[in-house]
Amino acid sequence: MAEPLTLYSYWRSSAAYRVRIGLNLKALPYEIVPVHLVRNGGEQLRPEYAAANPQKLVPMLEHGRRRLLQSLAILEYLDEVWPSPPLLPATARERQRVRALAQLVACDIHPLNNLRVMRFFEHDWNVPQPERDVWMRHWMTEGLAAFEALLSDHPSTDAFCDGHAPTLADCCLVPQVYNARRFGVDMTPYPTIRRIEAACLALPAFEAARPERQPDAPT
Known part of the structure; x- marks a missing residue:
C-alpha cells in the first residue's frame, strides 16, 4: 500500500x-x-x-x-x-534555467512580501498599510520585470516557461502572479508572463490548485 x-x-x-x-x-x-x-x-x-x-x-x-x-x-x-x-527538463543547462526562474520567485520576490515581514512592519515598526502596500508592489514589479525579460527573448520559452509542458518555474510563477493581482500590480508590462499564466490556468492541475478552490477558502 x-x-x-x-x-x-x-x-x-x-x-x-x-x-x-x-x-x-x-x-x-x-x-x-x-x-x-x-x-x-x-x-x-x-x-x-x-x-x-x-x-x-x-x-x-x-x-x-x-x-x-x-x-x-x-x-x-x-x-x-x-x-x-517531470517538473525539470532533461539537460543540465535547461534544469539550471528552470531552477533560476523558480528561485527568482521563491528566493527574491516572495521572502520580501510574505506574512511574517508584513506583520513585523505592522506590529514592530508601526508601518501604515499604504506604505506596506507600496513595499509589496515595488518588490513584485522588480521581480516580475526581471522574470519577463528572462522569458521574452529566450529560445526555450514556449507555451510555458520552458518548453511545451509546465515545469518547476510555472509552479512558482502562477502563485506569484496571483499575489501580484491581489495587491493591485499592473500586469500590462508583462505580456509573456500573462500568456503563460493563461496557458497554465487552462490546465486542470492548475485550476484545482487555485486558492479559491481550497477547502479552507472563505465561502
Missing part, C-alpha cells in the same frame, strides 16, 4: 499553492490539513505545529512518516520519487 501524502496548507499561501500545483500535475492523491495563518494569531504558531515544523511555516508535506519542508525542496522530492511527468 502506498504511503499517504498529507499537505499542511493555507488557501492563500503562495508557497503551498506551488506544491498543490506540483501534486496535481503528477496526479498524486493527497489530503489537505488547513493551517490558518491569521486566525487566533496564526495556527502555525501553535506548539503542536511548531514541534512538527520549527520554521512555523506552510507548506509541510507528510509522506508516510516523513515530514518535508520548503516548497522548492518538496517539489524536487516529488520529481525524484514520481518522475513522470
Whole structure:
C-alpha cells in the first residue's frame, strides 16, 4: 500500500499553492490539513505545529512518516520519487534555467512580501498599510520585470516557461502572479508572463490548485 501524502496548507499561501500545483500535475492523491495563518494569531504558531515544523511555516508535506519542508525542496522530492511527468527538463543547462526562474520567485520576490515581514512592519515598526502596500508592489514589479525579460527573448520559452509542458518555474510563477493581482500590480508590462499564466490556468492541475478552490477558502 502506498504511503499517504498529507499537505499542511493555507488557501492563500503562495508557497503551498506551488506544491498543490506540483501534486496535481503528477496526479498524486493527497489530503489537505488547513493551517490558518491569521486566525487566533496564526495556527502555525501553535506548539503542536511548531514541534512538527520549527520554521512555523506552510507548506509541510507528510509522506508516510516523513515530514518535508520548503516548497522548492518538496517539489524536487516529488520529481525524484514520481518522475513522470517531470517538473525539470532533461539537460543540465535547461534544469539550471528552470531552477533560476523558480528561485527568482521563491528566493527574491516572495521572502520580501510574505506574512511574517508584513506583520513585523505592522506590529514592530508601526508601518501604515499604504506604505506596506507600496513595499509589496515595488518588490513584485522588480521581480516580475526581471522574470519577463528572462522569458521574452529566450529560445526555450514556449507555451510555458520552458518548453511545451509546465515545469518547476510555472509552479512558482502562477502563485506569484496571483499575489501580484491581489495587491493591485499592473500586469500590462508583462505580456509573456500573462500568456503563460493563461496557458497554465487552462490546465486542470492548475485550476484545482487555485486558492479559491481550497477547502479552507472563505465561502
